[in-house]
Every structure is written in C-alpha cells, then in structure tokens.
Amino acid sequence: MNAPAKSVCLVIGAGPGNGAAFARRFAAAGHRLVLAARDVASLATIAADLPDAHPCPYDAADPASAAEIAQIESRLGRIDTLVYNAGAAAFGSIEQISLDDFEQGWRVNALGLAAAAKAVIPGMTGRRRGNIVVIGATASLRGGANFAAFASAKAAQRNLAQSLARHLGPQGVHVSHVVIDGVIDSPRTRERFGERPEASYLKADDIAEAVYGLTCQQPSAWTFELDLRPAAEKW
Amino acid sequence: MNAPAKSVCLVIGAGPGNGAAFARRFAAAGHRLVLAARDVASLATIAADLPDAHPCPYDAADPASAAEIAQIESRLGRIDTLVYNAGAAAFGSIEQISLDDFEQGWRVNALGLAAAAKAVIPGMTGRRRGNIVVIGATASLRGGANFAAFASAKAAQRNLAQSLARHLGPQGVHVSHVVIDGVIDSPRTRERFGERPEASYLKADDIAEAVYGLTCQQPSAWTFELDLRPAAEKW
Amino acid sequence: MNAPAKSVCLVIGAGPGNGAAFARRFAAAGHRLVLAARDVASLATIAADLPDAHPCPYDAADPASAAEIAQIESRLGRIDTLVYNAGAAAFGSIEQISLDDFEQGWRVNALGLAAAAKAVIPGMTGRRRGNIVVIGATASLRGGANFAAFASAKAAQRNLAQSLARHLGPQGVHVSHVVIDGVIDSPRTRERFGERPEASYLKADDIAEAVYGLTCQQPSAWTFELDLRPAAEKW
Amino acid sequence: MNAPAKSVCLVIGAGPGNGAAFARRFAAAGHRLVLAARDVASLATIAADLPDAHPCPYDAADPASAAEIAQIESRLGRIDTLVYNAGAAAFGSIEQISLDDFEQGWRVNALGLAAAAKAVIPGMTGRRRGNIVVIGATASLRGGANFAAFASAKAAQRNLAQSLARHLGPQGVHVSHVVIDGVIDSPRTRERFGERPEASYLKADDIAEAVYGLTCQQPSAWTFELDLRPAAEKW
Secondary structure, eight states: OOOOOOOEEEEESOOTTHHHHHHHHHHHTTOEEEEEESOHHHHHHHHHTSTTEEEEEOOTTOGGGGHHHHHHHHHHOOOSEEEEOOOOOOOBOTTTSOHHHHHHHHIIIIIHHHHHHHHHHHHHHHHTOOEEEEEEEGGGTOOOTTBHHHHHHHHHHHHHHHHHHHHHGGGTOEEEEEEEOSEEOOHHHHHHSTTSOGGGEEOHHHHHHHHHHHHTOOTTSBOSEEEEBOTTOOO | OOOOOOOEEEEESOOTTHHHHHHHHHHHTTOEEEEEESOHHHHHHHHHTSTTEEEEEOOTTOGGGGHHHHHHHHHHOOOSEEEEOOOOOOOBOTTTSOHHHHHHHHIIIIIHHHHHHHHHHHHHHHHTOOEEEEEEEGGGTOOOTTBHHHHHHHHHHHHHHHHHHHHHGGGTOEEEEEEEOSEEOSHHHHHHSTTSOGGGEEOHHHHHHHHHHHHTOOTTSBOSEEEEBOTTOOO | OOOOOOOEEEEESOOTTHHHHHHHHHHHTTOEEEEEESOHHHHHHHHHTSTTEEEEEOOTTOGGGGHHHHHHHHHHOOOSEEEEOOOOOOOBOTTTSOHHHHHHHHIIIIIHHHHHHHHHHHHHHHHTOOEEEEEEEGGGTOOOTTBHHHHHHHHHHHHHHHHHHHHHGGGTOEEEEEEEOSEEOOHHHHHHSTTSOGGGEEOHHHHHHHHHHHHHOOTTSBOSEEEEBOTTOOO | OOOOOOOEEEEESOOTTHHHHHHHHHHHTTOEEEEEESOHHHHHHHHHTSTTEEEEEOOTTOGGGGHHHHHHHHHHOOOSEEEEOOOOOOOBOTTTSOHHHHHHHHIIIIIHHHHHHHHHHHHHHHHTOOEEEEEEEGGGTOOOTTBHHHHHHHHHHHHHHHHHHHHHGGGTOEEEEEEEOSEEOOHHHHHHSTTSOGGGEEOHHHHHHHHHHHHHOOTTSBOSEEEEBOTTOOO
C-alpha cells in the first residue's frame, strides 16, 4: 500500500535568503521541495539541510529552463505550489543602465514567470488546485528614478501575475503576489545598511510564513496581493 | 498564583455574519471576546455560544460609545486586538441618497473607527503591542456610481487606517486593512443573489481565518492591506 | 435682441491662492464668476479685479449653504462649471487631532462637495452638460501618519468624486479630480518653506490652466484624474 | 537672418489612427513632424497631408532602430517632443499566447521606449527642456485574464515612464503617461464593435488634443498621468 503522495513545492530563485526560507517553511509543512536556481553549490547547501529536497539547476532568465519542469513532474510528482522568487535587476536610472540590463531584468522577472507558469498550469488546472506565489517588491508598484530596469521588470511581472490570477482563479488555481517593501535581513544587507535599527529589517522566515499562509487560504477567500514591511519601515 | 491574562479581542460590528465568525476564530485561539454592536439580542445569541465572551451594546456611529472602551478595559483587561467591522451605508447614487445617509455612512465607517482607535491606542502603545484590523470592501478602493455614500465612507476609513498604520507601526502596534471583494455567504445574500454559483460566495469563517492570520504576523513582516475574494469572482 | 448667455462658473473655496487663480482663468475665458467662501472681505477683493464676478458668502462645511446655489442660479444663470476647492483640515496624527477636527475636515472636503453636487446636478443633467472639478491633494491617495484628518477627508472626497463621475458621465456631465502634489506658492508657504528652490513650488495660475483645460475636453476623451506637481518635486 | 528653429516632434507608432492625429495636432501648432513606424506606405500617406512632415521607417520592437534618432536630430534638429505610441500585443490568456508573443509585446511597448528615451534624453537634458508622452491603455493598470502579454508589456512601459519622469523632471524634461481607457473610433473598431453607441468611442483627435495639452504645461504644474475615456464608458 502506498503512502499518500506528498505535496510538491517548486521554488524558483532558491537562493540563500528568501528562497531558503521558503524551502524551510514548506518542508516543515511536509512538502517535497524542488529548489531551482543557477548556483548549483548554493542549491546543494540549502537542500542538504532539508528532508526530501531536490536541487534543480535552473536559469530563470532562459525560458528553455522551463522544460525542466515537465521532467521534475514526471520524476517527483505534479507541482502543487510554485513560488516564483527569481528577481534581480541592474540598479540605476535609464541613463546608467544598458538596454541589455533592461532586457535581462525583464527576462528574470517576467519572461521567466511566464515560462514557468505555462509549464505548471496544465498540471494544476487538470486537478483544479495549485498555488502560484510571485514575490514582488516596492518597485512592482512604483517606478523610482534609479530603478528604471527593476521597476519596469517588476511591474511587468505583477500585471502578468494579475492576469494569471484572473485567468486561473475560476479554474481552481490560486495566484498571489507579495509586495516586499523593505530591506531583508542578510549578511549582505547588514554590511550595506548596517546602521539601521534592528526593527527595520524584514526577516526571511517571517516572509516565508506569510507566503505559506497564502497557500493555505480556502478558495472562498483568496488574496491576490499583500504587502509586507517591518514595523519600523517608513512608507 | 494567577493564570496568565488572556488576550482580549474587541469586535466592533459584531453582527451575525462576519462579526460572529471573527468572534469564533479569536475565541478558538483562546482570546477573551468583547462583542460590540447595537443589536443587543443578536449579541447575546453570539456570545452564548462562546466561552468568555462579553456583549457590549455599542453604537459605532456615535463617538460617545467609545467611552465604553475604557470601562471594558478596566473590567476585562487591556484590549490586544480591535477588529473594526462596523460598516453599512445607504445604497444609491448621489441623487438617490440623502445628505443624512451620506453622513451616517461616514459616521459608522470612519468617525467610529477614529473614536475607537483613540480609545484603544494608549493601552496598545503603552505596551508596544496590539492589533487593529479594519474591514473594508471593494468600495474602499473604487467609487461606483451607486455607492456615493458607501464608497466615500469606506475611502475615508481606509485612508484613516493607513494613517494609523504609519503612525502606530513604529510604536509596535499593527494596523491592517482587509478589502473584502465579493458577496459574503449569508441567508440574506442567498436570498438576494441565490442564482450565483456556490463558489462565488465568500465564507465568513474563511475571512475570519485571514483576519486572525494578520494578527499573528511578526513585526518584521507586517501586512497593511490584503484583498479577499472567492476563486470564481470576476474582478 | 439678447446677447448669448455667458457660461457661469462657481468656485467654492475662493480663497486668495488657488481659488482666485481659478476665478481669473475662467473670467479670462469669458465666464461669469460666482465666488463662494466664508471670508467676505477676501471675496470682495478677489471679485473687484474681475469683470462680472459675484461674491457669495458660503460655508462649505455647512450643507445648508448649498441652498444658496438655487438662488445663484435664478439670479445669475445655471451653473456650467463647479470648481470645488474647499479643503482644509487639522494637521496631526490621530492622537493629536480631536474628533471635532476629524469631523470638520470631512465636512469641508466631502459633505460640502456632496451638498454642492446635489444642488448643481439637476441644472447640469437637464441640459446634458456641465463640469465639476474637485481639487484634491497628495493626501487624497495616501494616508500619512500626520494627516489622520486630512487624508481621511480627502479620500472621502475623492471616492465621492469618482462615484459622481461614473454616475454623471453617461448623462453628459464631466466630473474630474485634480491631485495637487506639492506646495503651492504663496506668501504663507514662502514664509513656512522659504528655503526651498524656486522650482519646487506649484504656481496657482498653472494649476488653474490645467483645471480650465479639463473643462474644455470633448466628451469622447474625458479625464477623471490628473496629478500636478512641480518639475523639481520628489515623489 | 535665420528664422527661429521650429520645434521637432517625433511620433513613434505613427499609424493611421492615434498616430496620425498626434501628427496633425502638433503640425497645427507649428511643429516639424517626424513620423516613425514600420509601414512605409502608411507613413507616406500621413506625411503627404502635413507641412514639414518627415516619414521615418522604424521598427519600435528593435532597439537598433533608435540609432535613427541621432540621424534625425542631425538632419532635422533636436527633438523637442517624443510621443511614444507604439504598442500592440497579442490578445489572449497565458495559455493562448506564445512566449514569442509575450516577448514581442514587451519589445514594442517597453524595450522600444527605453531605447528611444535613451536616444532623445541627451538632447533634452542638454537644453533642460523636452517632452516625452507615453501612450498607455487600460491594461497599463490592470492585468485582465485575456491580456497576459499586453497587460504585462503595458505595465512594464508605465513603470519605466514613471522612472523616467522622476529621473528627468528635475532636469527640466517632462515625462507623462496617458491611460486610454476605451475603444478608439476607427474603421477597424467600427467593424468589430459596430453596435456600440456613438458616444462610447474615443476620438483620436480628442486624444491628440489632450496629449498636446500635456506638452504645453508649465514646469510648476506638470502632470505625470491622466486617463481618457468616453463620457458613456462603463469603468
């Protein structure tokens, strides 16, 4: 007799900060984890600490990567939850960034989401269940002077997520978008913003808790968008 | 030796739908409940089913009601969580409603929140903790032609909630705003919208779960606003 | 033979800054002006410089004032354009303002607009033409910590304006909302913010030009909302 | 003695509808026009009716096209106004469109704007004047289920425009974004939506008037965003 299948959670952009926290949270809830990112060494480190976690080398900026998803599903089971956490972009005004920077930001944030969504949707709509959580930022809603690439890419991602939510909701698939409005605590941000008060940092584990909570909502009351920021943040 | 004090949750607008569901959810989490509304008979019914639940006759539209809050606090303990769920208003275009309707909508939704907030804030900031959750609606964000009173009142309430959030966040008090975007399942709405598919109704218990979740967020990652709608809602 | 009737423009909140600039702009376009405000001396000064300008003592916070509008219309002609420019409110956080401050802010900004709209609508819808321009502020869209009264009142006003726009548009009446995002140049603001660079002030005459422009739009392409800010404003 | 140089207006996306209307409006105001689009025959037709109008074959989706702008400027003079009107995208849900459709939509709407902006900015900031008007749509603000490509591309374009506005405003260059919310009257839309009432169509000439008006604003009171819709539009 077989045990019931575990839920499968795919984290794209499974880096050492948020990504690892998402993995820990869904692992704690009993999910099988697939960790997708470019940095193979980092993936192995994160996976090593978790039960039933599977590293998957993945370049979110390259839509061909999404072909991996069919293989993951045949090997490890249908994906129940996709957390799309890929999302860097060059910093600077339109004059400071190159068009390649601009394009690369869009590839990672928007095209990569479109490709991954296309890959996971059939399995989700077929079973009329599933979660896609997209990790946004302040720039998803606001085009700052020095965020020409990032803000444009994040807005492209957000409106795509909204289109997905409207398209997939009636088919039983929950798409949500999280606006992270602040600086996430990490060795790197500590070094860069060290003078900030402790209470001004977002903790990755608290973000992960909110993301996990979204995936537990009942279909009568789904959230599309929530913002997350530290109590002490000026906004 | 005394048992540790229970958390106290005050629900203003504790009617038979959402309000009762909020009460049940916080009671299940071990809170002492104070149920405030105008309809004394209904309050008694709701309270009767819950342990440690205290009815409190309260007219949210009358700011003098907020004087009750000091008395509640001295009798039952400092309020940890305020759920502000009062919020009706006359339906109709500007030509169909009276200025009295317009004023009454604002009194219930906005002035009543201001009064209640003023009453609970000292206890919350003094202990640097507490939650104020404000229950909004689609109309909080959108002024529909036939919602002249309701949309204006709800927007007044929402911007007040945002001001509260920015003012109180750095003092350790979490203010959030829930946008309920859809029709809540109830005998009344079933009668009015009976032809709708089951999946198009919001369930009060699922809304309550989301509201409770907001009050459990860690201060490193607080949400100000989340929307809730049924999977099948057109939005 | 009678000359063709002049268009009549009513400015509520006809103070020495924006209000006077609106009056000058519409007078320059050949409108008969009705200038409504509480300060009779100031009204007289503004009217004295304009042809065919009529002072009208008016307390925007008191909805009974709107009864004046019927009298104005019978004496001076149907109002073609209402510019609703009344809009002060007490500054401060929820703890710093009184509930009376909170109410007064709403009365001037929202209730006064509702009352004036009710008074001018029949004349406008009867002729299937007319303009209502509502003067908002940054706080119409954002609830800052120290704008508990103003932001709540301005949001109430904005959502009412949106409801009016949706209700009246199909009846041929154009309702619009202007978000003034910055500090308006005046002796008072110069004194208060004197150190600011010249280019960081909004000029009342430039605001008036934009407001006048809104009233000239053809019904195939009406604007509901536009923002105005100085080139040098940080936003 | 030389006559004073005419202002130069570049319309990218100079098709027979809006684009031609923009050209007519700026020509009427005495501007020299450069009309950029892929369809050379259509460009010639539009240019033939205008004085001092110069067709420029241009593929907005290809950033290499922007190299044309330097040549235009050396031949015809510095560009004072760029109207960015390129903006189609495939219709359909994420499942109905291809990733190529998705990319192409972004190229035309967002990458093309980035490339053109980079090309015109030095001439504008060098003289501390200039206008960039970006033509958006309902989908710029809303991700509809069947607008996966268009809404994502338009949001990318809008947040880029906002970043440009914040970056360039303090340098004297005015960037604005027009949200066209409705169906524009044209032989093609008449055929597709023929049953609609006359008053439900936007007229291209009225849109052009609003766009021209934006470029006439004084720097003390610049608009970033305005919406345009027909009086009879349901929104």
